[in-house]
Amino acid sequence: MSVTDSLFREIEAFIYHEAELLDNHQHNEWLDLWDEQASYRMPVRVTHTKRQKDQEFQEKFGHFDETKEMLGMRVKRLCTSTAWAEEPQSRTRHFVSNLRINAVDNGQYELKTNLMLYRNRLDDAGHDLLSAERHDVIHQVGGEWRLLKRTIYMDQATLGTLNLSIFL
Amino acid sequence: MSNPNLIPPIAEAINKGQLPLGVFNSPELFELEKELLFAKSWNFLAHESEIPNAGDYVQRYIADDSFIVSRDKENTVHVVLNACRHRGRKVCSVEKGNARNFSCPYHGWVYDLDGKLIDVPYEEEGYGKNALNHDELGLMPAPKMGIWRGMIFANLDANAESLDDYLGDAKWYMDFYTNKSEAGLEVYGVPQRWVVDADWKLAADNFVGDGYHTFITHASTIQAGMLPAQSGDFLLDGVQVALEHFGIGFARQDPLFNSLAYPPPMMAAMRQRFNPEQVSLMDNGVSLPTHANLFPNLSFLNAPGTYTSMAPPAPYMTFRIWRPLAAGKTEIWSWCMVEKDAPEEFKQASYKAYLISFGTSGTLEQDDAENWSQITLPAKGTMASKLSLNYSMGDGLLEPMDDWPGPGNAYPLDFTEFAQRAFWKKWISTLEGK
Ligand code: FES
Numbered sequence: 001m002s003v004t005d006s007l008f009r010e011i012e013a014f015i016y017h018e019a020e021l022l023d024n025h026q027h028n029e030w031l032d033l034w035d036e037q038a039s040y041r042m043p044v045r046v047t048h049t050k051r052q053k054d055q056e057f058q059e060k061f062g063h064f065d066e067t068k069e070m071l072g073m074r075v076k077r078l079c080t081s082t083a084w085a086e087e088p089q090s091r092t093r094h095f096v097s098n099l100r101i102n103a104v105d106n107g108q109y110e111l112k113t114n115l116m117l118y119r120n121r122l123d124d125a126g127h128d129l130l131s132a133e134r135h136d137v138i139h140q141v142g143g144e145w146r147l148l149k150r151t152i153y154m155d156q157a158t159l160g161t162l163n164l165s166i167f168l
Numbered sequence: 169m170s171n172p173n174l175i176p177p178i179a180e181a182i183n184k185g186q187l188p189l190g191v192f193n194s195p196e197l198f199e200l201e202k203e204l205l206f207a208k209s210w211n212f213l214a215h216e217s218e219i220p221n222a223g224d225y226v227q228r229y230i231a232d233d234s235f236i237v238s239r240d241k242e243n244t245v246h247v248v249l250n251a252c253r254h255r256g257r258k259v260c261s262v263e264k265g266n267a268r269n270f271s272c273p274y275h276g277w278v279y280d281l282d283g284k285l286i287d288v289p290y291e292e293e294g295y296g297k298n299a300l301n302h303d304e305l306g307l308m309p310a311p312k313m314g315i316w317r318g319m320i321f322a323n324l325d326a327n328a329e330s331l332d333d334y335l336g337d338a339k340w341y342m343d344f345y346t347n348k349s350e351a352g353l354e355v356y357g358v359p360q361r362w363v364v365d366a367d368w369k370l371a372a373d374n375f376v377g378d379g380y381h382t383f384i385t386h387a388s389t390i391q392a393g394m395l396p397a398q399s400g401d402f403l404l405d406g407v408q409v410a411l412e413h414f415g416i417g418f419a420r421q422d423p424l425f426n427s428l429a430y431p432p433p434m435m436a437a438m439r440q441r442f443n444p445e446q447v448s449l450m451d452n453g454v455s456l457p458t459h460a461n462l463f464p465n466l467s468f469l470n471a472p473g474t475y476t477s478m479a480p481p482a483p484y485m486t487f488r489i490w491r492p493l494a495a496g497k498t499e500i501w502s503w504c505m506v507e508k509d510a511p512e513e514f515k516q517a518s519y520k521a522y523l524i525s526f527g528t529s530g531t532l533e534q535d536d537a538e539n540w541s542q543i544t545l546p547a548k549g550t551m552a553s554k555l556s557l558n559y560s561m562g563d564g565l566l567e568p569m570d571d572w573p574g575p576g577n578a579y580p581l582d583f584t585e586f587a588q589r590a591f592w593k594k595w596i597s598t599l600e601g602k
């Protein structure tokens with residue numbers, strides 16, 4: 001089901017806001033955007049032949065497979081002064097595009113976005129570039145948009161970044 | 169061979185309990201390591217549970233060499249070089265799958281699951297009838313391979329001792345990881361792979377015997393709750409064991425670390441399976457072992473992790489390979505291992521505890537790799553490469569325990585560097601060709 005122009009703009013603004021919170025390291029505010037039933041997953045991708053491509057993304061095994069509580073623990077860690085992987089913090093820029101919205105039942109909306117994530121650290125002039133498609137499910141709670149589900153489909157089987165101390 | 173003045177000063181330093189920082193980012197040493205070390209060591213490739221059925225295969229690496237690890241129709245596991253005998257093209261370009269045979273995309277030579285050459289297109293026209301000896305043109309088997317407890321290893325040196333002989337006394341300790349249940353281990357999912365700007369030896373050095381770093385490196389994970397230790401120095405009161413090719417660490421007093429959070433029925437099953445000397449450790453307040461490294465680059469970790477306040481901490485176990493890509497560059501392969509016959513809820517919990525602790529997104533892993541990359545990058549400096557690192561911890565302070573039931577020298581503290589010194593002795597003597 002398609003959505004009206006104004007609803008499209010509203011959801012787009014929500015998604016940009018979410019990316020801004022991450023790039024600003026406002027992790028607690030970011031966490032607040034998640035529903036209590038949150039599922040945040042990044043299935044591990046395995047290079048298969050075209051014939052066996054249906055097995056490419058591991059259903060049961062991820063780089064992330066988080067509940068809201070797990071996301072909360074990760075955020076809590078980032079707020080300490082000894083989360084060395086983010087001390088100093090990564091400089092990230094989430095470029096979010098190609099938004100597609102599909103209205104489903106119960107006031108839920110399925111979103112697809114493309115993500116290009118630029119990551120730079122320390123005084124290194126180089127960067128990591130991570131590309132993915134994200135499948136989200138959002139809905140409104142008390143008039144506010146909340147993320148219910150995110151599945152991140154990485155465009156890499158072997159990840160080209162030191163760690164996932166950042167969120168995508 | 170390369171620069172004859174490269175090795176002797178390093179050997180001299182290691183003998184004195186020192187190490188020049190430059191070993192962590194040296195293209196010259198890296199070339200020697202590939203030729204003299206990785207090509208002559210027993211390298212872990214895969215676990216049998218990754219290829220359970222006939223025709224299953226995975227692609228695996230020893231440094232730059234790619235291998236196909238496959239299971240044939242007779243249920244036999246094979247390790248063959250992933251390079252066509254005609255022009256050398258990779259015959260397998262995926263990470264994993266199931267196949268009837270391997271057919272080379274360049275000119276179509278076809279190899280059976282065991283590597284045997286079974287078809288050459290236009291053979292008669294191009295080569296003449298029966299001119300090609302198929303028996304001599306199969307994919308090259310790894311010169312040596314061996315399987316222990318489902319763990320598949322290969323060695324590129326045809327004269328190497330058998331896997332069983334190589335593992336030797338380390339098996340007494342590897343039992344704790346691999347022999348907890350009747351059915352043994354299985355890989356949960358697939359290995360996670362990622363690339364870090366850090367030298368493989370730093371990771372091995374950490375897992376072989378660095379009980380010391382946890383209180384500071386992993387402080388945030390205790391604060392945030394994923395590492396359920398009473399304090400960050402939970403390995404201070406521990407035991408470190410150094411074998412020539414293997415090092416391992418145990419905790420002692422931290423009650424949670426003693427069982428690593430295994431539920432009582434699994435602990436009871438372990439007691440049945442372990443031998444009396446192994447059980448005597450558990451009776452004397454020594455934990456199941458946590459960290460270990462088998463020379464050169466296979467590490468083990470078994471620890472408790474917390475991922476929810478709704479359930480007790482769960483034990484997780486990981487095997488990992490630090491695959492050398494270049495001087496100062498490593499591809500990490502991290503497997504999440506579970507007991508095959510454990511209840512599904514246990515596997516799930518163990519997986520979640522692993523995920524929040526180790527692997528690509530693991531919070532303890534993140535801070536470990538950050539340390540290693542911040543050692544590796546500066547290590548190529550002209551002045552820094554000559555910096556002499558201190559490896560003296562525990563030397564002259566501790567004597568081996570005389571009541572320790574296992575092989576090797578055991579020391580009554582895991583805040584010590586005996587296993588690391590043993591690792592470096594093994595490393596340098598391997599490069600010296602001894
Ligand atoms: S390279 Fe494989 S058939 Fe020619």
Ligand SMILES: [Fe+2]
Pocket residue numbers: 374381382385386532536
């Ligand atoms: Fe660590």
